[in-house]
Amino acid sequence: MSYNKSDILKQLSKNFPNFGQKNLSKIISITLENIKKSLKDNERVELRDCIIFETKLLKARHARDPRNNQKVFVPERKLIKFKISKKWQKKINEK
Numbered sequence: 001m002s003y004n005k006s007d008i009l010k011q012l013s014k015n016f017p018n019f020g021q022k023n024l025s026k027i028i029s030i031t032l033e034n035i036k037k038s039l040k041d042n043e044r045v046e047l048r049d050c051i052i053f054e055t056k057l058l059k060a061r062h063a064r065d066p067r068n069n070q071k072v073f074v075p076e077r078k079l080i081k082f083k084i085s086k087k088w089q090k091k092i093n094e095k
Contacts (some may be wrong), residue, residue: 037054054083055081058079060074
């Protein structure tokens with residue numbers, strides 16, 4: 001099962017009926033935007049006892065295009081690393 005923003009909004013509005021959907025939508029948007037901004041600024045995002053997001057800088061390099069065997073330049077880029085907490089990992093792996 002996968003979740004998107006609207007699914008999270010429905011679940012939150014069901015669990016917190018006192019908040020309006022507009023307010024909950026703003027909270028979700030602000031949270032996601034702050035996570036994006038932090039990752040863009042190479043900052044570590046840690047949601048205690050849940051998940052950790054970090055960026056890793058991949059150096060520029062030359063690679064080979066498998067279709068025509070030509071060398072291709074791959075520019076420097078960021079990779080987002082995701083790590084789950086030990087608590088969650090135990091719960092997910094329980095049978």
